Amino acid sequence: MMGVLNHLSTLLLLSLLPPALSHVVDKFSDVPQCPKFFLEGTTPNLPGILVGGTVQDQNRYKPICQKYKDTYRFATLYDTTNMIPVFSAYTFSGPPTDPRPKGQPWMIEPQLEGIDVEEMKTQHEVKVLNNNTDIGVDHQAVDTDYSATISSMDLDRGHLFPCNAAPDDATMRSTFTLTNAVPQERGFNRGRWKTMEC
Numbered sequence: 253m254m255g256v257l258n259h260l261s262t263l264l265l266l267s268l269l270p271p272a273l274s275h276v277v278d279k280f281s282d283v284p285q286c287p288k289f290f291l292e293g294t295t296p297n298l299p300g301i302l303v304g305g306t307v308q309d310q311n312r313y314k315p316i317c318q319k320y321k322d323t324y325r326f327a328t329l330y331d332t333t334n335m336i337p338v339f340s341a342y343t344f345s346g347p348p349t350d351p352r353p354k355g356q357p358w359m360i361e362p363q364l365e366g367i368d369v370e371e372m373k374t375q376h377e378v379k380v381l382n383n384n385t386d387i388g389v390d391h392q393a394v395d396t397d398y399s400a401t402i403s404s405m406d407l408d409r410g411h412l413f414p415c416n417a418a419p420d421d422a423t424m425r426s427t428f429t430l431t432n433a434v435p436q437e438r439g440f441n442r443g444r445w446k447t448m449e450c
Contacts, residue, residue, distance in 0.1 A: 275316060275363065275371075276316050277315050277317060279305050279315060280305065280315045283317040285324040286324060288343060289343055290341050296339070298329075298338070301329070302338075311332075312331060312333045313330065313331055314329070316329075316330055316361060318340075318372065318426060319370060320371055320423075320425065321422050321426075322371075325426040326340055326341060326413045326426070326432070328341075328432055332391040336434055339412065340412035340413040341413075344417055346419065348416060348417075348420065348424060349420055353425050356424075357428070358409060358429065359373055360373065360374070360430055362381075367382070372431070375389070375395065392431060393430045393431075393433065395430075397430075397435075398435070405435075405437060406437065406438035406439070407436065407437065407438060408438045409436075410433060410441050411428075411432060411433060411449075413427050415427045415428070415449075416449045416450060
């Protein structure tokens with residue numbers, strides 16, 4: 253009985269949320285703000301993956317118009333099979349005006365897990381929205397994928413849209429989503445890659 257009540261309360265909570273301005277989309281052009289992240293508003297052609305703005309395997313690859321604090325910040329094509337981004341596209345407008353955020357937690361994309369929440373959230377925030385019940389995260393990387401106990405390598409979360417290329421604090425924070433991160437060997441990420449980013 254408690255399980256049924258938990259599920260009903262979760263559905264009630266989700267029904268009270270404002271309707272999602274879906275940002276896991278069929279095409280990047282579905283969200284008018286999203287094409288601005290691509291050169292001349294045109295997505296790249298990746299044979300077998302993305303052609304003419306259309307994803308070839310809708311079950312595997314998901315276009316995401318990354319939304320944070322009610323603003324679309326960048327675009328990502330995400331591979332839900334390998335749980336890694338294919339690319340992230342953003343507009344570079346010069347060096348940031350704010351310092352790099354300290355202690356920013358990494359977020360996930362709830363819509364990839366079938367949760368109708370319009371913005372990226374931390375796993376803890378998703379758990380709270382789900383009546384303090386853990387959800388299965390099966391279509392994207394999570395923090396534990398970068399744990400030293402899981403991997404024999406020392407891996408960092410490497411930004412595809414670099415935090416240091418974002419113009420302001422909110423956009424810098426938005427880059428801390430695991431749908432914008434690839435595994436990078438720690439020494440490289442904190443060495444040559446960091447020098448290049450700066």
